[in-house]
Amino acid sequence: MGAGPVSGGVLARLRRGVWPGANPLRRRTDLFEPVALLVLSAAAVVVLICSFVASQAVLRDHLGQVNAERAQRxxxxxxxxxxxxxxxxxxxxxxxxxxxxxxxxxxxxxxxxxxxxxxxxxxxxxxxxxxxPPPRTRSEATQAAGTAGAAVLLGSGLVLGGLFAAARWYVGRRRLAAWEQEWAEIGPRWRHHHP
Missing domain, CATH: 2.40.50 (OB fold (Dihydrolipoamide Acetyltransferase, E2P))
Incomplete structure (x- = not known):
């Protein structure tokens, strides 16, 4: 017995999984995750750019120090x-x-x-x-720049991950509270219709 044709393909299922669409059971809190994914994606791009800029600034600074030390020592x-x-x-x-x-x-x-x-x-x-001491080398300057870039990436990733987790926790609590409130209103009426 076949399961029937797959409607819409993989991309359509992925889009429906990420963006809730016009589902009548959709709540305002259901929009949180797709919006949060968009915000996190934009923040990740900004973090990558900041990491690159920071590592290039550190590299320029350290290479200047390397050249000055080589000239003076x-x-x-x-x-x-x-x-x-x-x-x-x-x-x-x-x-x-x-x-x-x-x-x-x-x-x-x-x-x-x-x-x-x-x-x-x-x-x-x-x-x-x-x-x-001997003058620093170009490889030490490159290593310092890589460390600075990695520190920006790691620190920003931890902050963004923490913010996302905290926001999901808050939205989850709001969702549960809304369900409890609705059940408190609908539950007694539903019980009267079913023996």
């Missing part, structure tokens, strides 16, 4: 001025290093244990000759 070869006892190269200790012509510049930097007197290492210095 340079690498020098420094000589260790004392032994650093120990065997574990994962442990670091502070030690004096020197570089440049006489009078030699001296600074205290962290080096792995086991470093010996007169070993050399590369350090970064600023225009005044003070040791500084």
């Amino acid at each position: 340079h690498e020098v070869t420094a000589r260790v001025l004392s032994d650093v006892p120990g065997q574990d190269s994962a442990v670091v200790r502070s030690v004096a290093v020197g570089w440049g012509p006489e009078p030699q510049r001296v600074a205290v930097v962290e080096v792995p244990t086991g470093t010996r007197l007169a070993d050399t290492l590369q350090i970064w210095v600023d225009p005044q000759g003070r040791p500084v």
Whole structure:
């Protein structure tokens, strides 16, 4: 026994599922979900645009800092001025290093244990000759931009999801209250017509 032809196809069923149409049993609260879906879709587009704009702004800012640090910092070869006892190269200790012509510049930097007197290492210095961390890289700037974009997406998604869930809860309570009120009016009359 066949079920008969499917009326309207998949798209028509989907449209009827999303938009309630002219059903005489439709309530005002039934319009909430399709309207909320439209609003959420528009908000999702806005969130995507904001996420892209935020990540591009962070990328521009960080790339500017990368370029400034690369212009201001340079690498020098420094000589260790004392032994650093120990065997574990994962442990670091502070030690004096020197570089440049006489009078030699001296600074205290962290080096792995086991470093010996007169070993050399590369350090970064600023225009005044003070040791500084290495300049940031373009990949670090890109990572910061991606993190900012993801944070905007995640935060906005959580906020929109929370608002949608709260609104559905409120509409559900209103719907149940309306049904209870209607049943309170119709129930006694209905019971009198049926023994």
